[in-house]
Amino acid sequence: MPTINPVNASAGSPAAEILGAIKSKIGMVPNIYATMAHSPALLHAYLGYGEGLGQGVLGAALAEQIALTVAGENGCDYCASAHSALARGAGVASDEATRNLRGEASDPRTAVILDFVRKVVKNRGHVEAADLQALRNREVSDAELVEIIAHVGMNLFTNYFNHIVDTDIDFPVVRTDPQSRAA
Known part of the structure; x- marks a missing residue:
């Protein structure tokens, strides 16, 4: 309630x-x-x-994949449900959205980005030089990097908001996997 x-x-x-x-x-x-x-x-x-x-450079699909990774890492079922629906609308397949909740992706570049997102959330914004280099190795631009950080921040807010107010889920329900956050 x-x-x-x-x-x-x-x-x-x-x-x-x-x-x-x-x-x-x-x-x-x-x-x-x-x-x-x-x-x-x-x-x-x-x-x-x-x-x-x-209006940024990331595109709707990647923005939703980032949102799913943040939701998965934080165990936010409301955001997992909402962003799974939005991801489908942005062309992300259902099985890919499930991977994204674990910070994984079938595309190698997206996988590196989502791994970075997972580390940002898990480590409260503290990342290693190697994490940034992994993005650079996949030709992630400065514009993309700052937008990735902005998307993480926006989704942290909604995850925390939903945890605190216990928002009733009004999308097809997608539960986060607690095992994906255990490590």
Whole structure:
């Protein structure tokens, strides 16, 4: 049961306009957004962060794969569920999304990126020179690297948010594998 219930998007509520725009754009108001809407400033800032990164160099598929790796490492079932659905929409196969939850990928370049993401989360941002060199060996640019870091940060926020408020999952449920976080 959520510790903070989603906002009812009734007319006249401070967040009604933002939530209405979300519903018009994607056909639903995800519970995470409706819960963030207790602070319209937070919801606006979060959506702006995501829209800004959406114009970056990484592309939608890799952004979702990063989100899945962060969710898997943190054991966030809400984010695993939401980003599995979004990853499918971005062209990521279901079996690949399952690998991504473990920080793995079939594509060697993506695998190096997701391994880096997993290490960033696990080590709270502290990485070794060898981890950065592995990215450079796969020709990850400075622009890509800073966006990878930004995506990790954005997804850490949503993972922690969902853990604390215990957001009800409103996507097809995907559970994270605790074994993928044990090492």
